[in-house]
Amino acid sequence: MILFVVFLLLASPLAAFDRALPGYEYQFPRDHFAHENFQIEWWYYTGNLETAEGRRFGYELTFFRSGVESDQPAQSPWDIRNFYLAHFTLSDIAGGRFHQAERVHRSGPGLAGASLAERRIWNGNWQVEWLDPADPLGGQKLHAVADGFEVELDLRPAKPPVIQGENGVSQKAAGEGKASHYISFTRLLSEGAVTVGGERFEVSGATWMDHEISTDSMGEGQVGWDWMSILWDDGTEMMLYRMRREDGSMDPHSSGTLIDREGRTTHLRAGEYTMTPTAWWTSPDTGARYPLEWDVEVPKLGLRFTASTPLEQQEVVSRAGPSYWEGAMDFEGSSSRGQVRGRGYLEMTGYDRPLTLGVAPE
Secondary structure, eight states: OOOOBOGGGOOOOGGGSOOOOTTOOOOTTGGGSOOTTSSEEEEEEEEEEEOTTOOEEEEEEEEEEEEOOOSSOOOSTTSOSEEEEEEEEEEETTTTEEEEEEEEEEOTTTTEEEETTTTEEEETTEEEEESSTTSTTOOEEEEEEETTEEEEEEEEESSOOEEOSBTTBEEOSSSTTBEEEEEEEEEEEEEEEEEETTEEEEEEEEEEEEEEEESBOOOTTEEEEEEEEEEETTSOEEEEEEEEETTSOBOTTOEEEEEOTTSOEEEEEGGGOEEEEEEEEEOTTTOOEEEEEEEEEEGGGTEEEEEEOSOSOOEEOOSSSOOEEEEEEEEEEEETTEEEEEEEEEEEOSSSSOOOBTBOOO
8 A cells, every 4th residue: 555646736636537436347468557547556566575694675666657637739758747756665674774765757758657568667767677468477577776775676476466455446435436446466476686785685585566546545534544465474465454534543444355375365344354553653754653563353364463563764754745654564473274474564654644635545
């Protein structure tokens, strides 16, 4: 689940764009790339990696697109039709350091995009290339380099893509179109290298990838969200989020998904799980107070677990929009099948200031 801001008040009225409605027919490879008839879109990669000796890293590489509708035909490649924002972070768990970079481009003459024809998603020299996009299980190649850190990975899906939600939409609030079309690769086997502080580390691990497409998905009284992706050691995965209301309660349009070893999904509605924060951390940069430890229960699965992070400072301080916390997490507990352990990511938005309409969660 990822934050996106409509840039510089340049976006057109929402009515100029399509809305995410039930019954959408997904097609691949088309739906891996841009949907310019919708206003807001992102491609989101987070992963936990480690060296053969056990040195651990987390990373995030996210590409956002914000559509700008115009009544006038484009006169040049520089005319604004889309803005692209990208975030790139590296969590050096052993070193206790969090590295982050941000960039914003108009699409221009190839500065940024998400092209079916080119089979890639990019912002400057940060990119993900689809090696065989005609195959829904085709691999991807990810590469991003910033001042002082770099990640380059080969990504190979262990399972087919998952369609989150019900009837083709992930509903985020009450009302028609308050939703997104939401696709996930929940376990991308990842191999490559991390470079930080001038030192290169060969790494392997797993990545969670989300692609979300929407126009208008937050509702009245919602101020942010808390989202978890979990890759359990037994080969299953889980996504849970709670849309957070002004009083701190969970909105009834929150939901989640359990993915079994074969890729089959079980949808979880808001009343079928709880996410309870138990410990907090205050950012020295923004003053936001984030809950970094959680107790989670899913009674229908006999599942209870705790969520905690090995590195408190993983806040993404953004110049282009609200800041948010996005970091590597550890999960441990018990289920009807026995003890469970896993790794994943946690995202929390709306803690430095409430989010408003015009931003959307993944």
